[in-house]
Amino acid sequence: xxxxxxxxxxxxxxxxxxxxxxxxxxxxxxxxxxxxxxxxxxxxxxxxxxxxxxxxxxxxxxxxxxxxxxxxxxxxxxxxxxxxxxxxxxxxxxxxxxxxxxxxxxxxxxxxxxxxxxxxxxxxxxxxxxxxxxxxxxxxxxxxxxxxxxxxxxxxxxxxxxxxxxxxxxxxxxxxxxxxxxxxxxxxxxxxxxxxxxxxxxxxxxxxxxxxxxxxxxxxxxxxxxxxxxxxxxxxxxxxxxxxxxxxxxxxxxxxxxxxxxxxxxxxxxxxxxxxxxxxxxxxxxxxxxxxxxxxxxxxxxxxxxxxxxxxxxxxxxxxxxxxxxxxxxxxxxxxxxxxxxxxxxxxxxxxxxxxxxxxxxxxxxxxxxxxxxxxxxxxxxxxxxxxxxxxxxxxxxxxxxxxxxxxxxxxxxxxxxxxxxx
Numbered sequence: 001x002x003x004x005x006x007x008x009x010x011x012x013x014x015x016x017x018x019x020x021x022x023x024x025x026x027x028x029x030x031x032x033x034x035x036x037x038x039x040x041x042x043x044x045x046x047x048x049x050x051x052x053x054x055x056x057x058x059x060x061x062x063x064x065x066x067x068x069x070x071x072x073x074x075x076x077x078x079x080x081x082x083x084x085x086x087x088x089x090x091x092x093x094x095x096x097x098x099x100x101x102x103x104x105x106x107x108x109x110x111x112x113x114x115x116x117x118x119x120x121x122x123x124x125x126x127x128x129x130x131x132x133x134x135x136x137x138x139x140x141x142x143x144x145x146x147x148x149x150x151x152x153x154x155x156x157x158x159x160x161x162x163x164x165x166x167x168x169x170x171x172x173x174x175x176x177x178x179x180x181x182x183x184x185x186x187x188x189x190x191x192x193x194x195x196x197x198x199x200x201x202x203x204x205x206x207x208x209x210x211x212x213x214x215x216x217x218x219x220x221x222x223x224x225x226x227x228x229x230x231x232x233x234x235x236x237x238x239x240x241x242x243x244x245x246x247x248x249x250x251x252x253x254x255x256x257x258x259x260x261x262x263x264x265x266x267x268x269x270x271x272x273x274x275x276x277x278x279x280x281x282x283x284x285x286x287x288x289x290x291x292x293x294x295x296x297x298x299x300x301x302x303x304x305x306x307x308x309x310x311x312x313x314x315x316x317x318x319x320x321x322x323x324x325x326x327x328x329x330x331x332x333x334x335x336x337x338x339x340x341x342x343x344x345x346x347x348x349x350x351x352x353x354x355x356x357x358x359x360x361x362x363x364x365x366x367x368x369x370x371x372x373x374x375x376x377x378x379x380x381x382x383x384x385x386x387x388x389x390x391x392x393x394x395x396x397x398x399x400x401x402x403x404x405x406x407x408x409x410x411x412x413x414x415x416x417x418x419x420x421x422x423x
Contacts, residue, residue, distance in 0.1 A: 008134075009135065009205055010199065011136070011203075015199045015203075018196060019130065019134055019196045020143050020147070022193055023130060025189070026090065026127070026185055027127060028150040028154045029182050030120050030182075031158055033097050033116070033120070033179070034062070034158075035158040036161070036162055037100070037175075038059060038248075038252040039162035040162050040166070041055050041256060042256050042269055043162075043166045044171055047170070053382050054106050056379040056381065057110065058106065058109050061113055061117065061375075062113040062117035065118040066121045066374070066375075067117075067121075067367070067370070067372050067375060068118070069120075069368075070121045070124065070125070071368035072121075073125055074125040074367065074368070075360075077125035077129050077360035077361075082126035082127075082130050082193075083189075083190065083193045083194065085125075086126045086193075087186055087190050088122060089120060089122030090183075091182075091183065091186050092116075092122075093116050093119040093120050094178070094179045096112050097116070097179035097182065100112050100175045101172040124346075125360040125364045125367070128359050129359060129360040132354040132360075134196065137354075144348055146284075147347065148339065148343045149284055151277075152277040152278070152284065153281075155251065155280065156277035159274045159277070161177060224358050227353060227356060231414070231415060235411045236299065236366070236407070236415065237365070237366065238369075239306075240346075240369040241370070242306075243302070243306075243342065243370065245400050246334060246373075246377070246401060247335065247374070248374035248377060250331060250338070251276060253382065254335075255269040256269070261320075275325075276335050278332075279333070279335075282336055283335075283340035284339060287340035288348075296416075297412055297415065298344040299345075299409070299411050299412035300409075302341040303409050305340040305341050306337070306341070306404045306408060308337045310398055310401045310402065312337070313334055313398045316394055317395065317398075345366055349362070352422045353422070381393060
């Protein structure tokens with residue numbers, strides 16, 4: 001029978017903080033090397049004379065390979081070194097960014113960004129695995145919630161960096177800047193995590209597990225497929241796909257929407273879009289607080305934020321063209337709601353698979369669902385908005401949010417039973 005090898009938990013607060021900040025920095029820098037393309041789309045459309053559908057297809061290819069990679073690398077991550085997987089992902093992504101800055105053809109950019117998507121898929125599952133392996137149970141959820149801020153801050157920095165590069169140099173400079181930063185962070189990661197691993201081996205302690213309910217909690221030899229069925233993960237995945245369409249799809253096309261609706265320049269539209277990640281930070285902590293204080297069920301909390309997104313999108317349809325700041329604020333409410341859902345489903349839910357040693361597999365599967373939605377949205381939104389206009393596109397977003405809401409509610413009971421059994 002296969003046994004789950006339990007890592008020694010880190011009780012030293014400084015060393016636990018080092019682990020968290022290494023993970024935060026590494027994941028933060030992946031956004032610099034991934035969202036720089038999304039932030040540059042408006043300027044690339046202008047400078048390279050390509051269509052919105054072509055630009056969206058490049059992004060779709062990245063999301064598609066990222067989603068496939070999340071599924072594969074999530075399962076692999078439960079069996080291989082998190083340190084090496086993250087290091088390889090960062091260095092490959094940095095290298096691709098260099099070539100992206102040199103690329104001129106749509107075909108070459110598509111291939112490169114597809115490789116970048118797979119390389120970056122090697123970074124999230126190792127983080128969840130590290131938290132499950134090295135942090136005591138009381139610290140895991142807190143760390144997983146707090147690391148969600150890397151998305152908001154990474155998005156903000158990526159858009160600010162792109163706006164500066166476009167205004168001062170050109171869109172290519174943002175890819176070169178991202179590559180340099182990622183190479184440096186990869187080196188810091190490797191050295192820092194080696195120190196964490198050595199500390200755990202020498203000074204860590206084995207954590208005592210609480211009694212488990214045999215009716216719902218699998219033994220060590222039960223398959224991951226059984227876990228997925230018991231937790232309702234496949235149905236949760238439908239909600240995750242819907243959230244992925246809105247999380248990355250809306251964010252990708254906000255600068256273009258702002259530029260076309262309000263007729264402002266590329267740098268100004270990118271700069272206006274930096275309001276999104278600032279507000280997105282609220283989604284991280286609001287969702288955590290509401291779930292802990294009131295809902296106590298990640299799927300019900302997610303349903304609440306789908307409702308909030310629906311309200312914001314309906315307001316955007318009727319009042320969005322009145323003022324650019326109002327439009328960006330309403331879009332920010334939508335994206336921050338998706339960040340809140342992401343925090344619940346992608347960051348918190350996988351931690352409840354830690355006792356069976358499948359937390360990385362769980363986050364890999366769920367994140368792959370997210371980027372199925374992202375892949376569909378990048379090309380789809382570009383094509384729909386180009387053919388039907390932005391008003392029709394926003395109505396499509398409303399419909400997507402409604403589907404997500406329905407599946408969150410439908411899976412909430414099964415999930416809470418599984419969660420309580422694995423507490």
